[in-house]
Every structure is written in structure tokens, then in C-alpha cells.
Amino acid sequence: MMLLQLLAVERLKIRRKAIWPLIAAGGFGVVLLQAANYALRYDYLMKLNADNPWGHMLSEMHFLAVPSLIMGLAIIASMIAGVEHATNSWKQTLALPLSRLSVYAAKFVLLMGLMFAACTMLAVGTVVLGLCLSLGTDIPYTELLRVSYLPLLAALPIGAVQLWLSVSLANQAIPLTVGVLGTVVSMFGMTLGDFVPYKWPMLDNQWNEPLIPAALGLTVGLLIYVAGSVHFVRKDVK
Amino acid sequence: MWAVLRSEWIKWRKSPILWLIFVSPALCSLIGLLESDDMSGGNQWDELLHTMGIMHALLLMPLLAGVFSASVCRLEHAGGGWKQLLALPVSRGAVYIGKFVSVMLLLLATQAVFLGALLLVGTIKGYTDPIQWPGLLFSLIGSWLACMPLASLQMGVSVAWASFAAPLAINAIFTLPNIIIANSERFAPYYPWDQPVLVMLSQQLDDGPDAFHLSMTTLCSVISVSFVLFFVVGQMYFRRKPI
Numbered sequence: 001m002m003l004l005q006l007l008a009v010e011r012l013k014i015r016r017k018a019i020w021p022l023i024a025a026g027g028f029g030v031v032l033l034q035a036a037n038y039a040l041r042y043d044y045l046m047k048l049n050a051d052n053p054w055g056h057m058l059s060e061m062h063f064l065a066v067p068s069l070i071m072g073l074a075i076i077a078s079m080i081a082g083v084e085h086a087t088n089s090w091k092q093t094l095a096l097p098l099s100r101l102s103v104y105a106a107k108f109v110l111l112m113g114l115m116f117a118a119c120t121m122l123a124v125g126t127v128v129l130g131l132c133l134s135l136g137t138d139i140p141y142t143e144l145l146r147v148s149y150l151p152l153l154a155a156l157p158i159g160a161v162q163l164w165l166s167v168s169l170a171n172q173a174i175p176l177t178v179g180v181l182g183t184v185v186s187m188f189g190m191t192l193g194d195f196v197p198y199k200w201p202m203l204d205n206q207w208n209e210p211l212i213p214a215a216l217g218l219t220v221g222l223l224i225y226v227a228g229s230v231h232f233v234r235k236d237v238k
Numbered sequence: 239m240w241a242v243l244r245s246e247w248i249k250w251r252k253s254p255i256l257w258l259i260f261v262s263p264a265l266c267s268l269i270g271l272l273e274s275d276d277m278s279g280g281n282q283w284d285e286l287l288h289t290m291g292i293m294h295a296l297l298l299m300p301l302l303a304g305v306f307s308a309s310v311c312r313l314e315h316a317g318g319g320w321k322q323l324l325a326l327p328v329s330r331g332a333v334y335i336g337k338f339v340s341v342m343l344l345l346l347a348t349q350a351v352f353l354g355a356l357l358l359v360g361t362i363k364g365y366t367d368p369i370q371w372p373g374l375l376f377s378l379i380g381s382w383l384a385c386m387p388l389a390s391l392q393m394g395v396s397v398a399w400a401s402f403a404a405p406l407a408i409n410a411i412f413t414l415p416n417i418i419i420a421n422s423e424r425f426a427p428y429y430p431w432d433q434p435v436l437v438m439l440s441q442q443l444d445d446g447p448d449a450f451h452l453s454m455t456t457l458c459s460v461i462s463v464s465f466v467l468f469f470v471v472g473q474m475y476f477r478r479k480p481i
């Protein structure tokens with residue numbers, strides 16, 4: 001119950017901060033980019049993947065979505081934590097009769113909820129784009145859900161780290177640079193070892209089982225989240 | 239003008255943004271070290287510049303230009319610093335130029351560190367080919383100059399927006415499509431986020447997307463015109479902005 005109230009508070013704090021347009025830009029932006037990609041070389045791409053047009057589009061979508069997902073996590077985490085940093089109001093927030101654990105939890109749930117919304121926009125946009133490109137009505141829903149939501153689970157550790165850094169450091173240049181670096185590293189994801197978290201959102205591994213990075217992401221992400229909230233509880237705020 | 243620059247230097251002398259100049263060269267050196275050399279017979283240093291430079295100029299440099307612009311405005315946005323700074327006997331125009339020059343100097347320092355990293359990686363790999371200094375320096379200085387339109391655009395956005403993350407979000411939204419737009423010879427030269435990589439790799443690629451074979455005159459004129467345009471608009475906006 002308290003968490004719901006806190007979420008409502010957090011929602012008020014991010015009003016008029018252009019976070020929703022940003023989420024839409026992330027979710028539909030990837031779709032637009034893919035649309036441009038197809039518009040520029042429709043015939044070539046259709047000939048190349050005549051046997052499995054949907055599967056190919058989904059895998060390209062996934063490839064474009066991963067860097068946007070990581071950059072998005074960094075930016076949204078910084079904006080959510082930045083509300084208190086910018087107005088020097090950590091003391092005010094924490095002076096309220098709330099446990100620090102739940103304040104941190106609300107921020108984390110908000111971050112993940114916003115990214116979940118972006119992933120949903122991506123999924124819906126992908127279906128619409130596919131239909132517009134006349135890839136057929138034989139939509140592979142399992143694959144669609146896998147490409148849309150499993151990367152988010154696999155990126156949970158990245159989100160937890162970004163939120164931790166953004167909350168604990170006043171200078172947002174540091175968490176955002178970490179996010180920029182992570183984005184670039186993730187583009188080389190395929191060459192990294194299976195144990196590197198920045199590879200997990202690609203869902204590619206030696207066992208060829210996309211559920212493994214997602215499960216790993218969920219576990220490690222929750223561990224980092226717990227570590228972050230313990231640190232937040234003990235931290236001195238300015 | 240000199241005083242403005244010196245006061246900027248004092249402000250970020252001890253801040254972590256100075257460390258950011260090592261970020262891109264360090265990551266690119268890692269890529270350079272891990273990538274195995276293909277024996278295509280080209281000059282080894284050119285191949286290395288290509289391997290390391292594509293990451294540096296295609297993604298990291300545009301993204302860092304945004305981080306630097308947001309960083310030099312951070313202190314002013316944070317503590318009501320704009321009022322304090324503009325109450326001093328300096329013109330707003332000079333303040334804006336000082337901030338822009340700081341960003342360009344940080345980017346120049348990044349290029350210098352990148353050059354050092356490139357030489358280091360080549361030495362570690364035991365390259366024997368002669369270094370082609372004119373081409374190498376052209377790539378590094380050229381891509382630095384090609385950052386100017388982008389940096390002035392980011393400067394304007396950073397001044398306008400008090401949030402640190404917002405200008406960076408804008409920057410990221412426009413940087414990620416780079417990878418696709420770079421393939422288009424029609425649009426790439428007009429896309430500020432793609433200009434650094436086009437200049438940096440213009441001499442290295444014999445085969446590659448057509449966008450990399452543009453005439454230098456076209457690219458140079460697009461870059462200088464868009465720089466003047468973005469800078470003048472940004473500065474005019476800052477001079478009229480109510481603080």
C-alpha cells in the first residue's frame with residue numbers, strides 16, 4: 001500500500017520533466033529507425049529474408065533496441081534521482097515518515113515500470129510496422145514477446161547499477177558516462193564472454209537458450225538492487 | 239575573454255570531468271588490442287586507426303561532446319550560478335564563447351590522449367610500418383573540427399535546459415541512429431552526429447559505404463555553415479534568455 005502511495009508521489013515528481021515523451025521516443029524511435037531502414041532498401045531486405053521476413057525483422061529490432069535500452073536505463077535513472085539532487089531535497093524527502101528502503105524501492109519500481117512501458121511500445125510498434133510492410137499476418141508472438149521483454153530482464157543489473165550510481169552521486173556526469181560506455185560496450189556484445197552483464201540483453205550465449213541470460217539478469221539485478229538499497233539506508237544525505 | 243576561460247578552468251580543475259577525456263581512448267585501445275590484425279596489406283597504422291577510430295568517432299565522440307557541454311553548465315544550473323556569473327562584469331556573449339571553447343578544449347585533449355593510446359597500442363603490437371603523420375593528424379584534427387557543429391548544438395541545449403540528463407537524452411537519441419545513417423551518402427554529410435566519423439575515416443577506407451568518399455569541399459562547407467548557424471542561434475538565445 002505504502003509503495004503505491006510512494007509511486008504516486010514519484011509520478012508527481014516526474015511530471016513535466018518530459019520523461020514520458022522520452023520513453024515514447026525510445027520505444028517508437030527504434031521502430032521508426034527500423035522503418036527508415038526498410039524504406040531505404042525494402043526490396044533488398046525482402047529478397048534477403050524471403051523465407052522468414054518476421055524473424056529477420058525481429059532480430060534486427062532486437063539489435064537496435066539493446067543500445068537504446070541501456071542508454072534509456074541510464075538516462076531515466078538519472079532523471080528520477082536528479083529530482084532530489086537538482087533541488088537539494090534528499091533531506092526533505094527522507095524527513096518524511098517513510099522508510100528509506102521504500103523510497104529506494106519506489107524509484108527502482110518506477111524506473112523498471114517506465115522501461116516496461118517503452119518495451120510495450122516497441123512490441124506494439126513492431127507489429128504495426130510489420131503489418132504495414134506486409135510481412136504477412138503470421139506473426140510469431142512468442143518470438144515477439146521474447147525480443148521485447150527478455151532484454152529488459154537481462155538488463156536488470158545494468159538498471160540497478162545505474163540507479164545506485166545516480167542516487168549516490170550528486171554529479172550525474174559519472175552515472176551517465178557509465179551508461180554511455182555500457183551502450184557502446186553492448187554493441188560489441190557478441191564478442192564478449194557470456195559472463196559479462198552487458199552481453200546479457202543480446203540474449204546470445206553458448207547454450208543458445210535466451211532464458212539463461214534473462215534468469216541471470218533477474219538474479220544478479222535483484223542482488224545489486226539489495227546492495228544499493230542497503231547502501232542508501234546507511235548513507236549520509238546532504 | 240582570457241579571464242572567462244581561466245575562471246572556467248578553476249571551476250572544473252578538480253571535478254571528475256577531466257577524467258572523462260581518458261574514457262574513450264581507454265575503451266578504444268582495448269578494442270584495438272583485442273582485434274586481430276587482418277593481413278590485407280594496408281599500412282598497419284591506418285588499419286589500427288580504422289579499428290579504434292570507428293568506435294571513437296562514430297559513437298563516443300558525439301556522446302562525450304554532449305557530456306562535456308552538460309558538464310560545463312552543471313555548476314551554473316545547480317546553485318543559481320548563472321545569476322552569480324552574469325552579475326560579474328562580463329558580457330553574456332563572452333560567457334557563452336568561454337563555455338564553448340572549454341568544451342572544444344576538452345575534446346581536443348581527448349584527441350591528444352587518443353593519439354597517445356593509438357601509438358601505445360601500435361607499439362605494443364610491434365608495428366613496423368612507417369607512421370603516415372600527415373594522414374593521421376588530418377584524421378584527428380579534422381574529426382575534432384567536425385565536432386564543432388555538434389558541440390555548439392549541444393551547448394545551446396545544455397544552456398537552455400537545467401536538467402543534466404535531458405540534453406544527454408537528446409544527444410543519445412540522435413547519436414544511436416548514426417550507425418544506420420552513416421551508410422547513406424545522401425543524408426550522412428548533413429547529419430551533425432555523423433560528421434566526425436566521416437572526416438576521421440575519409441582517408442582510411444578504400445572500400446566502404448559511399449558516404450565516406452564524399453568530396454572534402456562538400457563536407458567542409460556543410461560543417462562550417464552548420465557550425466556558424468548553430469553557434470549564432472545558440473548565442474543569440476543565451477543573450478536574450480531570462481535567467
